[in-house]
Amino acid sequence: MIETQIPALIALAFVLFAILIPVFSLWRSELAQPLAVVGSGLAATLSLFGFINYLNNGAIRYFFGGWEPPIGIEFVYDGLSAFMVLVINTIALLVLIHSKHISKREFPGKEMPYFTMAMLMMLGFNGMVLTGDLFNFYVFLEISSLASYALIAIGEKQAPFSAFRYLIIGTTGGTLYLLGIGFLYTVTGTLNLIDMSAMLPMVADNTAVIAALILMIVGIGVKAALFPMHGWLPDAYTYASSSSTALIAPIGTKVAAYMLFRIVLYLFGVELIDAVAPLTTVIGVLACIGILYGSIMAIAQTELKRMLAFSSISQIGYIIMGLSLANPFGFAGALLHVVNHAAMKACLFLVSGNLRLKEGHTNITRFDDSFRKKYPWTMASFTVAAISMVGLPPLAGFFSKWYLALGTIDNENWLFLAVILVSSLLNAVYFFRILEKVYMKNPDAADKETIAADVKRNEVSTSMLTPTIILALSLFVIGFANAVIVGFLMNIFPMQ
Amino acid sequence: MDISIVPLLAILVSLVAVPLILFSSSKPNLREGWTILAGVIKFGLVLSLLPGAIDGQTVSLHLFDLAPGMPFELAADPIGVFFAVIASGLWIFTSFYSIGYMRGAGEKKQTRYFASFAICLSATIGIAFSANLLTFIVFYEMLTLATYPLVIHKETKKAINAGRKYLAYTLTAGLLLIAAAGLTYYYTGSIEFNPGGIFADANVPHTAMLIIFILFLGGVGVKAGIMPLHSWLPSAMAAPTPVSALLHAVAVVKSGVFAVIRVVGYVFGTDVMASYGLNDILIVLAGATIILASLLAFAQDNLKRRLAYSTVGHLSYIVLGVALLTPLGMQGGIMHIAAHATMKITLFFCAGAIYVNLHRENISNLNGIAKVMPWTMAAFTIGSMGLAGVPPLNGFVSKWFLALGSLEGEMVLPLIILIISGILNVGYFFPIIQRAYFRKGEGLENYGEASPFMVIPLFATAVLSIFFGMFPNLFFNFFDLATSIAGTLFTGG
Numbered sequence: 001m002i003e004t005q006i007p008a009l010i011a012l013a014f015v016l017f018a019i020l021i022p023v024f025s026l027w028r029s030e031l032a033q034p035l036a037v038v039g040s041g042l043a044a045t046l047s048l049f050g051f052i053n054y055l056n057n058g059a060i061r062y063f064f065g066g067w068e069p070p071i072g073i074e075f076v077y078d079g080l081s082a083f084m085v086l087v088i089n090t091i092a093l094l095v096l097i098h099s100k101h102i103s104k105r106e107f108p109g110k111e112m113p114y115f116t117m118a119m120l121m122m123l124g125f126n127g128m129v130l131t132g133d134l135f136n137f138y139v140f141l142e143i144s145s146l147a148s149y150a151l152i153a154i155g156e157k158q159a160p161f162s163a164f165r166y167l168i169i170g171t172t173g174g175t176l177y178l179l180g181i182g183f184l185y186t187v188t189g190t191l192n193l194i195d196m197s198a199m200l201p202m203v204a205d206n207t208a209v210i211a212a213l214i215l216m217i218v219g220i221g222v223k224a225a226l227f228p229m230h231g232w233l234p235d236a237y238t239y240a241s242s243s244s245t246a247l248i249a250p251i252g253t254k255v256a257a258y259m260l261f262r263i264v265l266y267l268f269g270v271e272l273i274d275a276v277a278p279l280t281t282v283i284g285v286l287a288c289i290g291i292l293y294g295s296i297m298a299i300a301q302t303e304l305k306r307m308l309a310f311s312s313i314s315q316i317g318y319i320i321m322g323l324s325l326a327n328p329f330g331f332a333g334a335l336l337h338v339v340n341h342a343a344m345k346a347c348l349f350l351v352s353g354n355l356r357l358k359e360g361h362t363n364i365t366r367f368d369d370s371f372r373k374k375y376p377w378t379m380a381s382f383t384v385a386a387i388s389m390v391g392l393p394p395l396a397g398f399f400s401k402w403y404l405a406l407g408t409i410d411n412e413n414w415l416f417l418a419v420i421l422v423s424s425l426l427n428a429v430y431f432f433r434i435l436e437k438v439y440m441k442n443p444d445a446a447d448k449e450t451i452a453a454d455v456k457r458n459e460v461s462t463s464m465l466t467p468t469i470i471l472a473l474s475l476f477v478i479g480f481a482n483a484v485i486v487g488f489l490m491n492i493f494p495m496q
Numbered sequence: 497m498d499i500s501i502v503p504l505l506a507i508l509v510s511l512v513a514v515p516l517i518l519f520s521s522s523k524p525n526l527r528e529g530w531t532i533l534a535g536v537i538k539f540g541l542v543l544s545l546l547p548g549a550i551d552g553q554t555v556s557l558h559l560f561d562l563a564p565g566m567p568f569e570l571a572a573d574p575i576g577v578f579f580a581v582i583a584s585g586l587w588i589f590t591s592f593y594s595i596g597y598m599r600g601a602g603e604k605k606q607t608r609y610f611a612s613f614a615i616c617l618s619a620t621i622g623i624a625f626s627a628n629l630l631t632f633i634v635f636y637e638m639l640t641l642a643t644y645p646l647v648i649h650k651e652t653k654k655a656i657n658a659g660r661k662y663l664a665y666t667l668t669a670g671l672l673l674i675a676a677a678g679l680t681y682y683y684t685g686s687i688e689f690n691p692g693g694i695f696a697d698a699n700v701p702h703t704a705m706l707i708i709f710i711l712f713l714g715g716v717g718v719k720a721g722i723m724p725l726h727s728w729l730p731s732a733m734a735a736p737t738p739v740s741a742l743l744h745a746v747a748v749v750k751s752g753v754f755a756v757i758r759v760v761g762y763v764f765g766t767d768v769m770a771s772y773g774l775n776d777i778l779i780v781l782a783g784a785t786i787i788l789a790s791l792l793a794f795a796q797d798n799l800k801r802r803l804a805y806s807t808v809g810h811l812s813y814i815v816l817g818v819a820l821l822t823p824l825g826m827q828g829g830i831m832h833i834a835a836h837a838t839m840k841i842t843l844f845f846c847a848g849a850i851y852v853n854l855h856r857e858n859i860s861n862l863n864g865i866a867k868v869m870p871w872t873m874a875a876f877t878i879g880s881m882g883l884a885g886v887p888p889l890n891g892f893v894s895k896w897f898l899a900l901g902s903l904e905g906e907m908v909l910p911l912i913i914l915i916i917s918g919i920l921n922v923g924y925f926f927p928i929i930q931r932a933y934f935r936k937g938e939g940l941e942n943y944g945e946a947s948p949f950m951v952i953p954l955f956a957t958a959v960l961s962i963f964f965g966m967f968p969n970l971f972f973n974f975f976d977l978a979t980s981i982a983g984t985l986f987t988g989g
Contacts, residue, residue, distance in 0.1 A: 390667075392641055393634040394562075402563065402630075405674055409682045417678075421671040428667050436656065439645075443653040483561035490564065 006050035007062040007075035007130050010085055013043040014123035018116050025112035033103055036096050036115035040122060044089040047082070054082040061132065069132070069192040076132035076193070079492035080266075083335070084129045084258050088251045091342045092122055094467040095250075095350070099243035101464055102353050106241045107154050114154060118247060121147035125255045134181045135191045137259065138174065141223070144255070145170050148248055155240040162235035169232045173222025180215030183208045197267045204272050213279065216263055223256035226283075226320055227290030230313045234297075237309035242353030245305060249312055250346040254338050257319045261334075265494050270326040284324030288419045291317035295426035299433075304352050304362035307430060308345065311389070314423060315341045321416055322404050330407030332489040337400035339485065340388070340478060344397060347385040347471035354378045354460045354468065367437040374458040377465055379438055381472035386431035388475045391424045396478035403486060498548075500555035503570040503625040506541040506580065510534045510614040510621075517614060521607040528595050531610050535588040538617065542580045549577035550973050552980055562630050566687060571627035573689075574981045575761075578830065578974070579754050580624040582837050583747050587617050589953040590742040593845055596949025597738050600852040608645055609736070615642035620747040623754065629677040629687040632758070636673065636719075636751070640666040643748055646739040647732050658731040665718045665728040673715030679708045680763065689758055691984045693765015702772065709774045712759045713781075719752025720815060721808040723785040729808055733800040737848025740800060745807055745840035750833055753814045757830070760818050761985040770821050778819035783913045785812035790920035797858045799847045802924060803840065809917060810836045810883065816910055817898045825901020826982035832894035834974055835882070838961040839891060842879035845954035846872050849946040859928055864937020868944055871951050873932045875958035880925035882961050885918045890965035893975075 002009075017039030024031045054060070059078040063069070096118065103111050124144025131137050149170070153163035185191055187208050188199045203209055222229040233253075237245045264273065264280065273279050294314025301307035315337070322334020352362045354375065371379055388397035401420060408417040459465060478485070513534035520527040548555060549572065556571035572580070594613070598606050619642055622635030640663075648659035681687050684698045695705070718725045729749070733740055743749075760769055760778070769775045789809035796802040810832070817829025849872050851857050854865065866873040882889035895914060902910035945951055964974065 387641065392637045392670075394638075398634075398637075399563065402674065402678070405678045406681065409675075409678045417675060421675060424671055425664075425667060428663065432660075432663060436648075436659075440648060440651045440656065443651060443656055480560070483563050483566075487561075487564045 003049075003053045003057065004060055004062065006046055006053065007060060007077040008064070010043050010046045010050065010089070011075075011123055011126050011130065013039055013046060014119045014126065017042075018119035018123065021116045021119060022112055029109075029111060032111040032115040033096070033100050036118055037093065039119055040089060040093040040096050043122070043126070044086075044093045047086040047089045050077060051082045051086045054079060070190045070195050073136055074132040074192070075130040077130060079488070080258075080261070080335075081129050083488070083492075084255070084338070085126055087339050087342055088125055088129070088255065089122070091250050091346050092118075092247060094471060095243065095246045095346055098246065098350050098353065098464050098467040101461060102241065102243045102357060105357055106243070110154060114151065114243075117147045117150045120144075121151060121248070125251060128255050129258055132193050133191050134184065134193060134196070138178050138181065141174055141177070144252070145174060145223070148252060151244040151248060152236045152240040154244060157239075158235070159239040159241075162232075162239050166232040166236045169222060169229075173219045173229070175219070176215045176222075177219030180212040180219060183212035183215070187212075193262065193267055197269070200268060201272060204276060210276055213263070213268060213273065217260065217279070217283065220256050220259050220263070221286075224253050224260060224320065225313050225316055227286050227293055227313065227317065230290065230294075233313060234306055234309045237312070238303060238306040242305075242349065242356050245309075246346055246349035246353055249309070249349055250342040253312065253316045254319070254342060257316060257323070257338070260320065261323055264323060265326065265331070270495065280324045280326060284321055284413075284416060287317040287321040287324060288416060289317075290314065291321065291419055291423045292426070295423050295430070299426060299430045301430075302364050304355070304364055304434075305349070307364070308348050308352065311427070311430070312345060314427075315345070315389075318400065318404060318420070318423075321419075322407060325404075325407040325411055325413070325416070326495065327407050327410050328490045328493045329403050329410055331493045332486045333400050333403030333407055335489050336396075336403060336482060336486055340396040340400050340475070343471050343474050343478065344385045344388050347381055347468060347475070348389075350464070350468045350471065351378055351382045351385070354464055357460060357464070358458060364434055364437070367434060369438060369441050370455045371438045373455045375460070376457065377459055377469060381468045382438075383435060384472040384475055386435060388479075390428045390431055394476070394479045396475045396482065399479060399482040399486070498553065498555045499557060500545075500572070501557060502541055502545055503555065503572045504557050504559070506538055506545075506584070507570070507618050507622045507625065509538045509541065510618045513614045514611050517611045518607060524599075524606065527607060527610060528591070531591045531594075531614060532588070534614060535584070535591050535617075538621070539581075539584045539588055542577065542584045542621070545572045545577045546581060546973075548572075549574040550977055550980070552984070556627055562634070566628065566630045568631055568634075569627035570622075570625045570631070571689070572625050574977055574984070575754075575757060575830070576624040576626075578977050578981065579750065579833065580621050582834050583620045583624065583750070584617065586742060586746050586837060586841055586957070589841070589957055590738050593741070593848070593950050593953040594738040596947045597736065597848050597852055600947055600950070601736070603649070603736060605649070609649060612642050612645045613739075613742075616646070616743060616747060620751055623751045626689070628689060629680065629763070632689075632755070633670070633673055633677060636755070637670050639748060639751060640670060643739075643743055646743065647735045649736050649739070650734060652734070655734040658728075658734040661731050662728045665725065669715050669718035669725070672711045676708055676711035676715055679704070679711065683708070689762035691762060693761070693768050694763050695768045696765045705768075705772050705774070709764065709772075709777070712763070713777070716752055716755035716759055717781075719748055720756050721749055721752065721785070721811045722781050722815060723788055723808070723812075726785070726789070726808045730796075730801050730804040733798070733804050737800065737844055737851060740804070741841045741844035741848065744804065745844055746837045749807060749811055750837060753811050753818075753829075753833065756815050757818055761826070766821050766985055775819045775821050778815060779907075779910065782812040782816040782819055783910060785809065786816065786913055786917045787920075790917050790924065793920075793924045797860055799850070799857055799859050799862070799928070800844070802859065802928075803843050803847060806843075806883065806921070806924065807836075807840055809921075810840065813895070813898060813914075813917075816913070817894075817901060820898075820901045820905045820907065820910060822901045822904040823982045823986045824897050824904050826985060827978045828894050828897030828899075828901050830978040830981055831897060831974065832891075834964060835890040835894045835961070838957050838964060839879040839882040839889075842875050842954055842957040842961060843883075845950065845957065846876040846879070849950045849954060852950065853946040854940070854943055859931065862928060862931050863935035864932065864940060866932040867937065868940050869946060871945055871955055873929075875954045876932070877929050878958040878962060880921075880929065882965065884921035884925060888962075888966045890961050893965055
């Protein structure tokens, strides 16, 4: 039965191509990118089949080597993880298709290591999502982190420095997490998530358990860029190559946020946590500060990539706020926002990649209305993604905001509700600012017609344009089909 | 309740026209042909719903779920059809007028203009036919977004600032509406519009009810121009005049007052409004807006800005009528939607014709223009007298019912406000007419009447407002329709 092997096969697809890419690149170096596309395409297809199989036949617990936990290790392919791998692998596929020309332009000759690292990073992300074991999660976390340090170091002159900074902060976070699971292991004697969640209620009053929880939240919070552990993110995203950013930004922080969901909602459970310390409230408040901080900082930026990076800090706040609400609406809103934000941010970063390839910069102050003529489809995609980020219906972004708002109302948490609403306005400020520049002639310009007559359409190639447009269109599709997704998500809410 | 696809088609027809308009960018006549065609089809579709609406029937269409348990549902109920007939009917006039205006004024980016206009009309009809709050919000935000390119159309510094202000007001309003809808769902478990109100059976604490009402008011009050949320409207006059005429006198602002009617009659319900004393807030705000806006209108020398403040005042007539919570007041408010629409669109059309033809936009420069533009000024006189409430024009009929409504509710203050405002209306419109007819103009020798594309629509809407005044039942049984809508909202009382 192939269906039951799918969890392992998804991860193996990336392992296989991480080996194939260096081998084939020895023969033909231009094969690296197509192979990466094939690898992630295979993983995305498997994720889709696996997801359909989950809908028909339910969850799969895959025991490696047939050894059952707690002796062996396992992959847990339940609704949440099936959903996550489908999202991240689909986005990765689209971004890798897009990266062909950028890789040639931004890091010529380094395609082989780049795409090998991309495969390893995706292996790490998929492993983090699928694993049912806390220590294994750490292993995959480190695989993905090491690969992403390398990917971020490929880019502008400052990129190695920002990657090094990320490495220091990220490793500290990883170590705190490891310390946390060490504490938990000494208390419970197991590392398996399902096993441990059965034991935790018996030892909940042990201070080591609370300490462990805090350590784990801080450690993963670094990876998720939860305020105030976000310091590494703006530089890392800004200076890295456009394809690295487009690959890491929509996926990386989400996977860490996913792990917070696993730990808070599945492993401990909110009742257990809040009986000892109001940690969910603390997380929620931090998320709120992050939402406002990220939005305000984004307004202050003049570099598109940096603006998008700060916007990411704000958007991850939405997801974690949804988690802290711990009710079905908040849960569904947060996970819907995982999909939405992955699609929107990937689209926006692909647009910035397109502009960098053609213009050589993404400095907002130098945007003008010639862009509209030169890159009509790229800018149209940008507009759609921007409007979705602001959260106007019927685009996808509106609906995650709607469910999060319902979630805050259900908890009668008016502060969080206000933060969600105010943040939409801040998003409007930094996105409409760009739309104004691109679609309108500069009213200060002496010469009334700033579009020179010789500006011709100069749109990027099909391999770059197609993923950009698909992502933009997907925002309409997700928007109209959100009831299906949310219906599914509310079904898998763990605290019925 | 019957199922019908007509409401959906009425919304879609102008959306379908958008790509056609965009692809005919290089052939202006074909491009405008699509606009006219879409307008006529849309009007026909909406009219086909009218007989049912007059019989008090509602046709609806449940499409799919926007959110679990919250369908994307359209329902053409009497009040929705009433609003849709006005908006889609006047779109045809505006389309012809736009052709004359945009070409006459040599405006750029006309393709964007006509495409955005078509989206706006889809959104407006969507607002009219939304069956629940979430569907309503979708179209309400769509209208905000589609109007933005029209407000900034001229791309001058002034226009861009007006656009920013417009977005700041309307996006904030949209967020308040989302919060209000969420709270409504929390307390009642429903977001479905219903003539008795959603809150009728809910047991909601007084403070919470007040907060929800204020959130709703913030949400719909911006587009309805209720003070102090009105100030985007005069700024938005930076847009080309057909935009001011259809959107800022009919579609957008009337969507706002239509939303007030939805909120008062279909979300809270008239009984709940009265028992929680929520209508008092509306009466005070609307009354203050009527007086203040009329006074501010005096201070404007720019003709379009004066009309804008006049619009703010007249929108609050409608709000006031609704807030009286009496059948006659409601009827007067609903009828004033139609009355103000036909008259104010006439006045804006006139202002645009004067601007394109004579390049004048200030009232102080209008001396003697009736000599060169007799048809335009005749229409202007009809429109302004109608707004001042002179019988037999249609402004009189709706005002009469508003007055009866306040007597029925045994309230004297609204009556006084109506009388004062009538006098103020005469006060700020009469000087324009006096200048145009009785003062000697300068530099008008080489000018004649504006292009027929503008003069025919503006005269047609003026004639329309006379007919509606004298025979309100002649064309579309508007009078009976308004009576029956008002009746359904007060069955309990």
